Amino acid sequence: MSASRESTGPDDGATDRPEGGTADRSDGTKLRLAVPDMDCSSCAGKVEGALDREGVLSVDTRPTTGVVVLTYDPDTTDVEALTAAVEGAGYAVADAESDGVADDLFTSPRAVATAVGGVFLAVGLALEWLLPGLDPTFATVGGVGFLGPWAVTGASVAYLVAVAVAGPPILRNGFYSLRGLSLDIDLLMSVGVVAALLVDLPFEAATLAVLFSVAELLERYSIDRARTSLRELMELSPDEAVVIRDGDEETVPVERVATGERLAVRPGERVPLDGVVREGSGAVDESPITGESVPAEKEPGDEVYAGSINEAGYLEVEATAAAEDSTIARVVELVEAANGEETRAERFVDRFASVYTPIVVAGAIATATLGPVLLGGGAETWFVRGLTLLVVACPCAFVISTPVSVVSGVTAAARNGVLIKGGEHLEAAGDVDAVALDKTGTLTRGELSVTDVVPLGGRDAGDVLACATAIERRSEHPVAEAIVARGEEAGRESDGETAVTGFEALTGEGVRADLDGETHYAGKPSLFEELGFDLSHAHVRSDGGVVRERDGDSKAATEPEPCDHGQYLDLASETIPRLQAEGKTVVLVGTETELEGVIAVADTVRPEAAWVVDRLHELGIDRVAMLTGDNERTARAIGDRVGVDEVRAELLPDEKVAAVRELAAETEGGVAMVGDGINDAPALAAADVGIAMGAAGTDTAIETADVALMADDLTRLPYVIDLSSRASETIRTNIGASLAVKAVLAAGAPLGYVSVAMAVVVGDMGMSLGVTGNALRLGNVEPAEPPEAGAESAESSA
Numbered sequence: 001m002s003a004s005r006e007s008t009g010p011d012d013g014a015t016d017r018p019e020g021g022t023a024d025r026s027d028g029t030k031l032r033l034a035v036p037d038m039d040c041s042s043c044a045g046k047v048e049g050a051l052d053r054e055g056v057l058s059v060d061t062r063p064t065t066g067v068v069v070l071t072y073d074p075d076t077t078d079v080e081a082l083t084a085a086v087e088g089a090g091y092a093v094a095d096a097e098s099d100g101v102a103d104d105l106f107t108s109p110r111a112v113a114t115a116v117g118g119v120f121l122a123v124g125l126a127l128e129w130l131l132p133g134l135d136p137t138f139a140t141v142g143g144v145g146f147l148g149p150w151a152v153t154g155a156s157v158a159y160l161v162a163v164a165v166a167g168p169p170i171l172r173n174g175f176y177s178l179r180g181l182s183l184d185i186d187l188l189m190s191v192g193v194v195a196a197l198l199v200d201l202p203f204e205a206a207t208l209a210v211l212f213s214v215a216e217l218l219e220r221y222s223i224d225r226a227r228t229s230l231r232e233l234m235e236l237s238p239d240e241a242v243v244i245r246d247g248d249e250e251t252v253p254v255e256r257v258a259t260g261e262r263l264a265v266r267p268g269e270r271v272p273l274d275g276v277v278r279e280g281s282g283a284v285d286e287s288p289i290t291g292e293s294v295p296a297e298k299e300p301g302d303e304v305y306a307g308s309i310n311e312a313g314y315l316e317v318e319a320t321a322a323a324e325d326s327t328i329a330r331v332v333e334l335v336e337a338a339n340g341e342e343t344r345a346e347r348f349v350d351r352f353a354s355v356y357t358p359i360v361v362a363g364a365i366a367t368a369t370l371g372p373v374l375l376g377g378g379a380e381t382w383f384v385r386g387l388t389l390l391v392v393a394c395p396c397a398f399v400i401s402t403p404v405s406v407v408s409g410v411t412a413a414a415r416n417g418v419l420i421k422g423g424e425h426l427e428a429a430g431d432v433d434a435v436a437l438d439k440t441g442t443l444t445r446g447e448l449s450v451t452d453v454v455p456l457g458g459r460d461a462g463d464v465l466a467c468a469t470a471i472e473r474r475s476e477h478p479v480a481e482a483i484v485a486r487g488e489e490a491g492r493e494s495d496g497e498t499a500v501t502g503f504e505a506l507t508g509e510g511v512r513a514d515l516d517g518e519t520h521y522a523g524k525p526s527l528f529e530e531l532g533f534d535l536s537h538a539h540v541r542s543d544g545g546v547v548r549e550r551d552g553d554s555k556a557a558t559e560p561e562p563c564d565h566g567q568y569l570d571l572a573s574e575t576i577p578r579l580q581a582e583g584k585t586v587v588l589v590g591t592e593t594e595l596e597g598v599i600a601v602a603d604t605v606r607p608e609a610a611w612v613v614d615r616l617h618e619l620g621i622d623r624v625a626m627l628t629g630d631n632e633r634t635a636r637a638i639g640d641r642v643g644v645d646e647v648r649a650e651l652l653p654d655e656k657v658a659a660v661r662e663l664a665a666e667t668e669g670g671v672a673m674v675g676d677g678i679n680d681a682p683a684l685a686a687a688d689v690g691i692a693m694g695a696a697g698t699d700t701a702i703e704t705a706d707v708a709l710m711a712d713d714l715t716r717l718p719y720v721i722d723l724s725s726r727a728s729e730t731i732r733t734n735i736g737a738s739l740a741v742k743a744v745l746a747a748g749a750p751l752g753y754v755s756v757a758m759a760v761v762v763g764d765m766g767m768s769l770g771v772t773g774n775a776l777r778l779g780n781v782e783p784a785e786p787p788e789a790g791a792e793s794a795e796s797s798a
Contacts, residue, residue, distance in 0.1 A: 028057045028071040031079060034094040035086060036066040036101075039223045041350055041399055042184040043091065049180050050089035051082065064407040065227060065336050090176030101224045101231055105217065110169050114213040117166025121210045124158035124203065159202035167193055167209040169216075183357055185394040185764075192390050199383055204756050208391070211757060215765035219396070222772035223404070233335060233414055236288045236307035237328045241272035244316065254306075254323040265315040271304045274326045275317035282313020289327055290417045290711030331710075334421055335414050343423040345731050346402045353395040360393035360746055367750045384756065389749040391759035392742060397767030401734030405775040409727040412779045418716050418723075419695065419708040429689045429707065429720055430728030433669030435621050436660055436683070439628035439635060441676045442693055442714065443642055444603040448478050450486035451584055452600035454575060456538050464597030465490060468589045471513045471522045474503045479585055480511070482601045483522075510587070520591055525576055528588045528595065535572035538595050571598065582641075583634030602634075608715050609642040611786040615718040619725065625663060627656050627673075627683065656683040664688065674717060691720065719783035727778055734771040741767050 038047055044061035047068060051059050055076030060069040072082060083093045105111065174190025177183075189212050196205035241254050242264040249264055254272050257263070262278065265271055271284070283295035286308045295311050298304060304317055306326035323329060342350070368386025372379045406423035413420045420426050440446050453461040469487025472480035502514040510523015521527060525535060569575050575598065576586050584602040588595065613624050626644045628635050628651065635649035648659050660683050664671045670688030673680065684690030684705060692705035694712035709716045745763045748754040 029074050030069065030071050031082065033068040033070070033083065033086060034066060035068055035091045036094050037091050037220075038063050038066055038068070039220065039400075040396065041346070041403070042182060046089045046176065046180050046182050046184075047086055047091060049182075050085045053077070053085065056082070060337070062336060064223070064403045066223075067336060069337070089180060090173055101227050105221055105224065110213065111217055113165050113169075114210060114217060117162040117206070117210045117213065120158045120162035120165065121206045124155040124162065124206065127153070127158060128155035128203070156202045159206035160197075162206040163193060163197065163202070163209045166213045167205075170209060170212060183361070185396050188357075188361070188390055188394050192387050195383075196387060199380070201380070201384065201387075204384060204387060207756050208387075208760065211760040211765065215760060215768065218765055219400070219768045219772075222769055222776075223400075225772070225776055227407070233328070233332050233411065236270070237323070237326065238270045238272045238307075242266075257319055257323070259319055259322060261319050263317045263319060265304075265310045265317055267310055267312055267314070269310055271306055271308045271310060271315075271317060273306045273317075273319045273323060274321040275304055275319045277302050277304060277315055278318050279316040280314045282315050283311045284315075285309040285311050286711075287417070288415075289331070290713070327710075331414055331419055334419060335410055337422075343402060343406060343427045343731075345427065345735060346406075346423070349395075349399055349402055349735065353399055356398075356742075357393050357395055360389060363746070363750070364389035364393060371750070381752070385750050385752055388754055388756050388759045389746065391756060392745045392749055392754070392763050394764055395738075395742070396764055397771055398735070398738040398742060400768060401738050401771040401775075402731050404772050405727055405731045405734060405778065408775045408778040409723055409730075412781060413720070413723055415779075416716070416719065416783055417710040417713070418720055419705075419710060420720070420724075421706050421708070425689055425706040426724050426727050427731070428670055429672060429724035430726075431669045432672045432689060432721060432724075433621065434623040434625065434663045434667040434671045435616055435717075435721075436625045436627050436663060436671060436673045436687065437644065438673075438675035438680050438683075439626055439630055439638060440603060442674055443609045443626060443638060443644075444605050446603065446676075448482035448585075448601050449604050450482055450599060451602050451604060452579060452598070454540075454569070454598035454600075456540055456569070456590075456595045456597050459596055461597070462490070464589055464599065467515065467520060467596060468522050468587070468599055470500050470515055471503075471511055471520050471589070473500070474513070475505060475511050479587060479601050480522075483587070483599060518591055520589070520596075522587055522589045525571070525586060525588055528590060531592060533590070533595055535576070536570050538569050538571050540567050540569055581633065581637055583630075583637035605638055605641055606714055608786045612714050612717055613643045615784065616721060619718060619721050621721065623663065623667065625659070627651055627659050629656075653680075653682050656680065657686045659683075660686045672721075691717065715785060716783055719781075722784075723778065723781050726781055730775055730778060734774055738767055738771060 035047060038044055038061065040063055044063045047061055048059050051068070051070060055073045057071040057073060061067075062069070068086065070082070086093055170186065170193060171190050173186035177187035177190075189208060193205050193208050196202070196208065237254070239254060240251050241257050243250050243252055243257055244262040244264055257273060263272060263275065267282070277298050277300050279300060281297070281299045284298050284304055285295045286305060288307045288309070289305045296302075298313075298315065303320075304315070305328065306321075306323075307328040321327075364386045366386075367389055368383045371377065371382030371385065375382075403423070406426060409426050410420050410423065413426075420429070437443055450465075453464055455461050455464050465483075465487050468483050472483045475481075499516050500513050502512070502519070504512045506512055506523060506527065509527040510521060512519060512521050514520070521531070529535060571588075579586050579598075579600045582600075582602070584600040587599045587601065588597075589599060590596045616624050623646065624644045625646045625648060626635065626639050626642075627648050630649055632649040635647050639647035651659060660671055660673055664687075672689040672691055673683045673687035674691045674693065675681075675684055676693055684692065689706050691707040691709065693709050693714070695705065695708035695710050707720055709720075741763060745754050745759055749759065
């Protein structure tokens with residue numbers, strides 16, 4: 001059967017469209033129908049009308065992807081009846097796995113019929129205009145048409161054959177539109193063709209039939225180009241997996257792999273399912289999911305995602321999700337669903353078209369019937385002008401101008417590791433004038449690390465770090481964990497834990513332990529003041545000063561001063577306050593008689609954070625604010641460093657919500673809130689656009705955010721704003737151009753300045769291709785990289 005279905009629970013049904021589905025419930029059986037020929041809102045309306053029947057609980061039509069997702073009561077109706085209802089509306093239902101792209105579009109029966117019709121149209125034109133002496137007159141039929149007797153000539157026969165060959169699909173679709181009381185382009189073109197034949201205008205009838213068929217094929221080609229971008233996403237996940245069962249490898253469809261089974265992934269192969277590496281190691285290209293171009297090193301215990309590519313090394317992966325629940329499957333589903341949601345622009349277009357079309361149709365009828373009476377002239381002339389205006393009444397290019405922009409923008413974003421959950425959010429992000437950023441995990445890495453080491457006495461930085469690592473190893477404090485991690489990374493931990501005895505945690509102050517029989521301390525400056533140290537005069541080596549472990553781009557915290565015994569640092573008044581002003585936690589290390597060094601720990605600022613803020617300003621964002629629950633001093637230090645316009649610190653979750661709403665009230669455009677998608681959920685929900693960082697593998701972030709940055713990559717934030725702004729501009733351009741062209745044609749048709757052919761070629765075919773081509777340019781928008789990142793990349797490749 002050409003459909004896919006699954007049982008759904010209360011939270012897994014199809015979502016009703018704003019215009020309404022057929023029911024408010026979402027429990028029942030979920031059904032996905034591939035309807036490739038449903039490519040506009042008018043088509044979607046006819047399909048929805050056909051499915052408005054007992055037993056259908058909700059309907060979600062997605063014309064830009066040619067998919068209908070619905071839920072139904074299996075006790076009341078079934079798949080066969082629902083499929084028949086859609087086909088009864090004039091739309092064939094394709095294979096369930098179809099992506100709606102017609103690979104044989106220009107060799108299809110309709111394309112062949114259109115080509116044959118075009119040949120006969122050309123023959124008729126040649127006989128009538130180029131070779132009139134060779135155009136025989138077979139008969140004259142009088143008293144049939146109100147424009148006079150019909151002359152059956154060679155040219156008219158050729159025109160009639162062109163209509164007979166190219167016209168049936170138009171007339172068939174027009175019949176379905178008439179039956180569904182839908183005043184759409186199919187009905188208008190059908191009326192035009194039939195009316196032209198009835199009044200003995202075979203040339204006009206043939207022109208409409210052939211050129212409109214060509215326009216339909218070209219429009220479908222344009223839609224297919226947009227759908228191809230979604231196909232590329234769907235093709236990222238492999239269809240088969242190599243499963244290890246009872247020690248043997250077996251290749252099976254991914255749908256038959258159970259959670260918990262082990263998969264073999266060799267170099268060059270795609271990871272078939274989300275999972276965890278259990279054996280082996282290698283470099284995995286996760287760019288299809290996260291947009292991150294640098295391969296990630298994977299070892300046992302690391303997560304991998306379906307669709308990512310194993311570039312080097314053999315991996316055995318334990319599947320943690322079924323094929324339909326993988327990250328890439330959810331992304332494809334959400335992108336597909338996003339293209340079914342209407343934006344503000346689409347709602348405006350639909351309302352405008354619902355008024356525009358009837359008015360212009362009425363104008364066409366008035367032109368054909370009242371023109372000869374009120375203004376004089378031949379009835380044939382005014383009929384042709386009315387017929388031309390009837391063609392102009394078709395709002396096709398106008399209607400598709402927005403959805404093709406949305407599908408192009410949303411799928412382009414998905415290819416670059418950004419999941420935009422709907423055209424409405426794409427549009428809203430383009431209108432943003434203020435951006436609020438969480439600090440921890442957004443502007444900073446979200447993990448404490450050692451930033452500075454200040455050796456004192458005759459020691460070097462490595463000695464200080466090794467001593468602190470040994471003392472802090474048994475502590476569970478986050479600051480201690482950061483020191484130990486840095487020591488292990490540098491290979492400067494002590495010779496062994498057996499050398500450390502008498503460990504004791506000093507509540508609120510630090511830790512104490514005996515290292516090789518000598519008592520050492522690591523803790524707050526106040527601890528060492530209590531031990532009797534003069535922190536205003538700490539001796540250093542002649543080449544002393546601050547050794548930057550992380551923040552190599554900033555200046556030393558302080559320079560040593562000369563004294564009678566060499567050089568010293570004023571820790572109390574200069575070094576420690578300056579480090580603390582930078583938002584860092586200061587830990588002193590020493591014995592009961594000697595200070596050995598100072599270590600500063602902080603949640604390090606992302607190296608790209610300042611560039612991101614500058615880039616947002618360049619893109620027209622007026623205000624960039626940092627919202628954090630951290631203390632004022634730390635927040636100010638980080639805010640000054642990254643260049644945000646304002647800092648709001650020590651905020652509780654509800655105060656972050658209030659801050660977002662206050663920004664919205666003070667800003668003409670919208671407000672985007674960027675956070676981790678979980679802790680900042682209330683603020684994300686309060687913003688016009690909620691953007692979650694590092695959503696890959698995080699179900700909550702993917703499901704709740706308006707926009708999800710799949711990688712933990714802040715540089716994708718300016719890309720979202722840039723792409724959305726361009727998408728909004730593209731939508732406005734498409735709508736404006738469509739309106740302008742239609743207005744000119746509508747004004748010129750009654751005056752005789754616009755022919756039927758011009759109305760079809762320019763007003764329908766030309767504008768449809770124009771707006772689609774303009775929309776597809778969004779696929780060329782690529783994320784910008786910070787200059788430092790680009791330089792590093794170039795250096796590494798060299």
